[in-house]
Structures are given as C-alpha cells and as structure tokens.
Amino acid sequence: MSDSPAARLQVLFEGHRLTPTQRRIAHCMVRRAADVPFLSSVELAELAGVSQPSVTRFAVALGFDGYPALRKHLRDVVPAEAAAGDSLNEYQQAVEAEIANLRHLAEALADPGPVERAGRLLAASRPLPVLGLRAAASQAYGFSYFAAKVHPDVRLLDEGGTMLTDRIDAAVRAGATALLCFALPRHPREVVDALAHARETGLTVVTVADSPFAPVATYSHILLPAAVGTGLAFDTACAPMLLGRVLLEAMCDGLPDAQARLEEFDAGAVARGLFVE
Structure with a gap:
C-alpha cells in the first residue's frame, strides 16, 4: 500500500457507507490530502462546499468522536518523510506528486x-x-x-x-x-x-x-x-x-x-x- 497521504485517506474511508454529502467531503479530502490534517472543520466545509455540522457528522460516521479526533488521527498517520519535500520548489513538488500518483496507480493495478x-x-x-x-x-x-x-x-x-x-x-x-x-x-x-x-x-x-x-x-x-x-x-x-x-x-x-x-x-x-x- 502506498504511503502517500491520499492513499492512506482512501484506506480510512473504505468499508464505510457514506451519504452523498459525506462522499463529497471524502472526495475533497483525497484531493487536498496533504493539507487536510491542518485544516479546521470550517475550512474543510468551505473547501467541500458543505456545512460545518456535515463535517462533524462525517467524522462520527468514520468512527471518531468528532472532527478534532479525526484531524489528530490524520496528523498521526501522515508519513514523516512527507516533510522532506519542503526543500523542493513548487514545480519539483508538482512533479514529485505526479510520480506518487503513478506509483499508487501501479499498486492498484496489482x-x-x-x-x-x-x-x-x-x-x-x-x-x-x-x-x-x-x-x-x-x-x-x-x-x-x-x-x-x-x-x-x-x-x-x-x-x-x-x-x-x-x-x-x-x-x-x-x-x-x-x-x-x-x-x-x-x-x-x-x-x-x-x-x-x-x-x-x-x-x-x-x-x-x-x-x-x-x-x-x-x-x-x-x-x-x-x-x-x-x-x-x-x-x-x-x-x-x-x-x-x-x-x-x-x-x-x-x-x-x-x-x-x-x-x-x-x-x-x-x-x-x-x-x-
């Protein structure tokens, strides 16, 4: 399984029956996987185009006490090596992100x-x-x-x-x-x-x-x-x-x-x- 934040998020969501609104939140989180551990529930709600209570209900649906518990979990599971990309410029980071996407695709095609x-x-x-x-x-x-x-x-x-x-x-x-x-x-x-x-x-x-x-x-x-x-x-x-x-x-x-x-x-x-x- 890939160590990319997006891959870990997808594993977290698997096996849960999500409502259309919750699927929208999950989709937003996967797209912004690197940023999500540092977003407030209000910020995530704005990005996903849903209400803040919907974000809270989403966290509970995943088995957490609330969004703070979900965010703490996400911070714990973000790979430590992810910070190594800070030394790259924005263009290099974009290329590295695409390489990670291709690696994840290769693993899925197993x-x-x-x-x-x-x-x-x-x-x-x-x-x-x-x-x-x-x-x-x-x-x-x-x-x-x-x-x-x-x-x-x-x-x-x-x-x-x-x-x-x-x-x-x-x-x-x-x-x-x-x-x-x-x-x-x-x-x-x-x-x-x-x-x-x-x-x-x-x-x-x-x-x-x-x-x-x-x-x-x-x-x-x-x-x-x-x-x-x-x-x-x-x-x-x-x-x-x-x-x-x-x-x-x-x-x-x-x-x-x-x-x-x-x-x-x-x-x-x-x-x-x-x-x-």
Missing part, C-alpha cells in the same frame, strides 16, 4: 481484474461511446483516437448541451452495450446527468475518475480511480491518462482482430506517406 473486465465490456460494445467534457475532454479524445484504430465504431462525446442525451440514445439504438467516461475535476453536472441517463438506457458505465469518491461513482458500474495532481494552478492528469492507455490495452486483448487492424493501418500510412520518419 489486481488487474477490474481493468480486464472493463476492457472486455468496451471491446464488446458496438458502437462504443466515449464521454469526456471540459477538463476530461482531452482524455476522452486521446482514448478515442487510438481506440478507433482497433475498434470498428468509436463515438467521441466531448461536447455537452442538449444533443448529448440524443447522441447517447443514438448509440444505444445502434447497439451500444457499454459507455466509457473520463471524469476529472471540476466535475460538470452534465456528466453526472449523462451517466444517470446512460444507466437508465441499460448501458454498462465504465468510468476513469480522479477518486473513488468522485460524484460520478454512484452512476458507474466499474470505477477505475487515478488521482490528479493539484500542486499547480491547474490540475495535472498524468495518472488518468496512463490508466486510459492501460484500459485501451485491455480492450485490445478483447478484440481478436486488433493486431490485424493495426497492421492494416500501418500499411496504409506507409503507402500514403502519412508520417515523417
């Missing part, structure tokens, strides 16, 4: 079962809708770009609005059985609504998200978490991007003609002079 199951579901869906809005749009585009080389019908859903539901319905009518979603903070309400609709239509929802406590978790049949970095002005998403490629590899394993399609593409690219060697 059990390949969820990714392999998700890969089979995506491979079997004809067509395969891939959803990602706002911050997650680039993740969805990158997956779709490569997936289209091995999957016969990939449909990128990277624009919101009233047409989004229509495009999900069209995919279902065409035979889709699963939907892949990339969900990163800040989480657009449209994504949550779209996943709720996708489930209503009978689609199996596979989601790559920044946390198992993200708002999309409730609407996902399989949720594959990969933390984002929060040390810079804008979040960094190296781990979700890499998890998307791992999922793509698992999907290829479920497509018997994947290699033949790749070879066909390569031959066509050479004939067209598509790439500069």
Whole structure:
C-alpha cells in the first residue's frame, strides 16, 4: 500500500457507507490530502462546499468522536518523510506528486481484474461511446483516437448541451452495450446527468475518475480511480491518462482482430506517406 497521504485517506474511508454529502467531503479530502490534517472543520466545509455540522457528522460516521479526533488521527498517520519535500520548489513538488500518483496507480493495478473486465465490456460494445467534457475532454479524445484504430465504431462525446442525451440514445439504438467516461475535476453536472441517463438506457458505465469518491461513482458500474495532481494552478492528469492507455490495452486483448487492424493501418500510412520518419 502506498504511503502517500491520499492513499492512506482512501484506506480510512473504505468499508464505510457514506451519504452523498459525506462522499463529497471524502472526495475533497483525497484531493487536498496533504493539507487536510491542518485544516479546521470550517475550512474543510468551505473547501467541500458543505456545512460545518456535515463535517462533524462525517467524522462520527468514520468512527471518531468528532472532527478534532479525526484531524489528530490524520496528523498521526501522515508519513514523516512527507516533510522532506519542503526543500523542493513548487514545480519539483508538482512533479514529485505526479510520480506518487503513478506509483499508487501501479499498486492498484496489482489486481488487474477490474481493468480486464472493463476492457472486455468496451471491446464488446458496438458502437462504443466515449464521454469526456471540459477538463476530461482531452482524455476522452486521446482514448478515442487510438481506440478507433482497433475498434470498428468509436463515438467521441466531448461536447455537452442538449444533443448529448440524443447522441447517447443514438448509440444505444445502434447497439451500444457499454459507455466509457473520463471524469476529472471540476466535475460538470452534465456528466453526472449523462451517466444517470446512460444507466437508465441499460448501458454498462465504465468510468476513469480522479477518486473513488468522485460524484460520478454512484452512476458507474466499474470505477477505475487515478488521482490528479493539484500542486499547480491547474490540475495535472498524468495518472488518468496512463490508466486510459492501460484500459485501451485491455480492450485490445478483447478484440481478436486488433493486431490485424493495426497492421492494416500501418500499411496504409506507409503507402500514403502519412508520417515523417
């Protein structure tokens, strides 16, 4: 198990039945794992967008007498070596945080079962809708770009609005059985609504998200978490991007003609002079 503060927090939350408000607090705590041991209940409430009593009830739900007891526990379990990062500048700290996120992802993939199951579901869906809005749009585009080389019908859903539901319905009518979603903070309400609709239509929802406590978790049949970095002005998403490629590899394993399609593409690219060697 990783010694990162985020990993330790996730272990603390596992096994507890949390309300939507409590899941929101947990999600906020994971994203701000390094800061949480030093935040007051009022500060945490403001960050999570909930009331201060909700933070207190959350601490009690985890088995503590109140928030002060939870905060004391968090201070006790923060790895001592975490302070070593103080000698690095802010850019180095951001890189180190991403390296820690990647290590945690590697440890999570020690059990390949969820990714392999998700890969089979995506491979079997004809067509395969891939959803990602706002911050997650680039993740969805990158997956779709490569997936289209091995999957016969990939449909990128990277624009919101009233047409989004229509495009999900069209995919279902065409035979889709699963939907892949990339969900990163800040989480657009449209994504949550779209996943709720996708489930209503009978689609199996596979989601790559920044946390198992993200708002999309409730609407996902399989949720594959990969933390984002929060040390810079804008979040960094190296781990979700890499998890998307791992999922793509698992999907290829479920497509018997994947290699033949790749070879066909390569031959066509050479004939067209598509790439500069």
